[in-house]
Amino acid sequence: MIEIRDLAKSFTLHNQGAAVIPVMAEANLHVRPGECVGLIGASGAGKSTLMRMVWGNYLAASGSIVVGGLDVAQAQPRQIIALRRHVLGYVSQFLRVVPRVPTLDVVAEPLLNLGVPGDEARARAAELLARLNIPQRLWGLSPTTFSGGEQQRVNIARGFAHPYPALLLDEPTASLDAVNREVVLALIEEAKARGAAILGIFHDEAARDRVCDRVVDVREFTPKVAA
Amino acid sequence: MGAVDLSIWAKVNADKPLLSVQGLSKNYGSRIGCADVSFDLFPGEVLGIVGESGSGKSTLLSCLAGHLAPDTGRVIFETAQGPRDTVTMVEAERRKMARTDWAFVHQNPRDGLRMGVSAGGNVGERLMAVGARHYGDIRATAVDWLGRVEIAADRIDDRPRAFSGGMQQRLQIARNLVTAPRLVFMDEPTGGLDVSVQARLLDLLRGLVREMGLSAIIVTHDLAVVRLLADRLMVMKGGHVVEQGLTDQVLDDPQHSYTQLLVSSVLQV
Numbered sequence: 001m002i003e004i005r006d007l008a009k010s011f012t013l014h015n016q017g018a019a020v021i022p023v024m025a026e027a028n029l030h031v032r033p034g035e036c037v038g039l040i041g042a043s044g045a046g047k048s049t050l051m052r053m054v055w056g057n058y059l060a061a062s063g064s065i066v067v068g069g070l071d072v073a074q075a076q077p078r079q080i081i082a083l084r085r086h087v088l089g090y091v092s093q094f095l096r097v098v099p100r101v102p103t104l105d106v107v108a109e110p111l112l113n114l115g116v117p118g119d120e121a122r123a124r125a126a127e128l129l130a131r132l133n134i135p136q137r138l139w140g141l142s143p144t145t146f147s148g149g150e151q152q153r154v155n156i157a158r159g160f161a162h163p164y165p166a167l168l169l170d171e172p173t174a175s176l177d178a179v180n181r182e183v184v185l186a187l188i189e190e191a192k193a194r195g196a197a198i199l200g201i202f203h204d205e206a207a208r209d210r211v212c213d214r215v216v217d218v219r220e221f222t223p224k225v226a227a
Numbered sequence: 228m229g230a231v232d233l234s235i236w237a238k239v240n241a242d243k244p245l246l247s248v249q250g251l252s253k254n255y256g257s258r259i260g261c262a263d264v265s266f267d268l269f270p271g272e273v274l275g276i277v278g279e280s281g282s283g284k285s286t287l288l289s290c291l292a293g294h295l296a297p298d299t300g301r302v303i304f305e306t307a308q309g310p311r312d313t314v315t316m317v318e319a320e321r322r323k324m325a326r327t328d329w330a331f332v333h334q335n336p337r338d339g340l341r342m343g344v345s346a347g348g349n350v351g352e353r354l355m356a357v358g359a360r361h362y363g364d365i366r367a368t369a370v371d372w373l374g375r376v377e378i379a380a381d382r383i384d385d386r387p388r389a390f391s392g393g394m395q396q397r398l399q400i401a402r403n404l405v406t407a408p409r410l411v412f413m414d415e416p417t418g419g420l421d422v423s424v425q426a427r428l429l430d431l432l433r434g435l436v437r438e439m440g441l442s443a444i445i446v447t448h449d450l451a452v453v454r455l456l457a458d459r460l461m462v463m464k465g466g467h468v469v470e471q472g473l474t475d476q477v478l479d480d481p482q483h484s485y486t487q488l489l490v491s492s493v494l495q496v
Contacts (some may be wrong), residue, residue, distance in 0.1 A: 001231070056476060058476070157494075
């Protein structure tokens with residue numbers, strides 16, 4: 001479902017003397033349907049960089065990233081938009097929303113974008129918010145004023161609203177209490193059971209051990225310094 | 228479960244552009260307005276154009292919308308009768324297109340509204356321009372559209388002069404969208420509005436784009452606005468397009484030195 005081959009990435013900082021910083025080389029990785037693969041490696045080793053390249057907001061220097069039949073490294077913007085709409089979900093650590101939009105609509109939006117009728121989309125959103133213990137009195141408010149943990153749960157509800165065949169999870173259990181952490185782990189296990197391919201970053205080791213079938217150390221993808 | 232329906236790629240690849248811009252240039256004497264701009268816009272896509280003052284983004288928008296004649300280049304629009312170059316179209320035809328298939332939302336609502344005509348009249352006028360004649364129907368449609376842009380029905384007979392800036396901008400949007408255009412040009416639609424009013428307008432525009440399947444080209448200097456509204460982004464400097472791509476890719480991993488400077492210059496709140 002997610003197939004990464006010979007992927008390389010460098011950043012060119014034009015305004016700092018055009019410094020070229022190679023950050024990744026020869027990255028190879030695959031995630032099968034129903035499988036969860038955890039990325040490990042110290043902070044700055046390139047876990048998030050790799051996730052962003054799969055999501056398509058970081059450009060690859062070379063190599064391929066095939067998700068659901070589309071090579072993200074070569075794709076046109078509108079193909080990536082379709083990929084994100086139908087195939088690939090992303091739970092990031094940050095919630096980025098239009099201010100003043102009610103939480104219920106924020107969660108329902110991925111479904112509305114797929115053409116799911118409003119009532120049905122909001123019913124699914126309500127179900128997820130209830131399951132993630134967001135009090136119903138908050139559903140009509142914008143999540144921008146919520147606590148970090150609440151925003152994280154809104155983000156998770158949004159990421160799980162549509163049954164994406166592939167999912168990227170960036171620290172989905174960070175800043176959650178034990179009860180909600182359990183709900184999120186159950187959601188991940190259910191997604192795996194229905195065949196979703198999941199690539200994730202989990203600093204929470206117990207969570208990683210429970211949901212990940214394998215781990216990949218991104219330090220293997222650190223470019224070798226030329227001799 | 229888990230398998231991807233590969234027919235989505237066939238559908239995406241079969242899409243034909245709604246607007247295809249090829250080699251568009253406009254000079255003001257020896258000074259460059261915009262130079263050699265080419266891009267395709269597909270149905271349902273929102274394209275953001277960013278750049279600082281004088282970068283040529285407004286010149287480009289004016290050329291695309293037929294307000295300004297480009298020196299060279301083609302602007303091919305997929306009309307109901309097939310693709311047509313709107314640059315070489317006769318003026319009458321272009322004007323007809325401007326009130327049916329196209330809409331233009333000005334930064335200043337006073338440029339897009341008739342200030343001496345009631346709110347309902349502003350919306351109804353556009354309907355009458357495309358042939359609506361039944362007063363009851365026109366008024367009912369106007370009331371419906373005022374509701375969609377969150378203007379209370381009891382303000383229908385008030386003139387836009389009596390409205391706040393945010394309400395005027397929403398009225399301008401209603402006036403433009405009532406005839407269900409397929410392509411909307413917007414010049415800094417949230418410029419000059421309070422941030423709280425901006426947010427409401429952004430949400431409204433997003434909903435309308437989704438429900439009506441609109442394509443839109445939005446010129447702005449506000450990177451936060453394009454991040455929330457635009458699927459794709461074009462960065463202009465000195466009349467040239469220096470970078471284009473998926474909006475979050477251009478903002479998160481800018482490749483051109485100017486885009487890197489632009490993105491790193493934004494104050495974080």
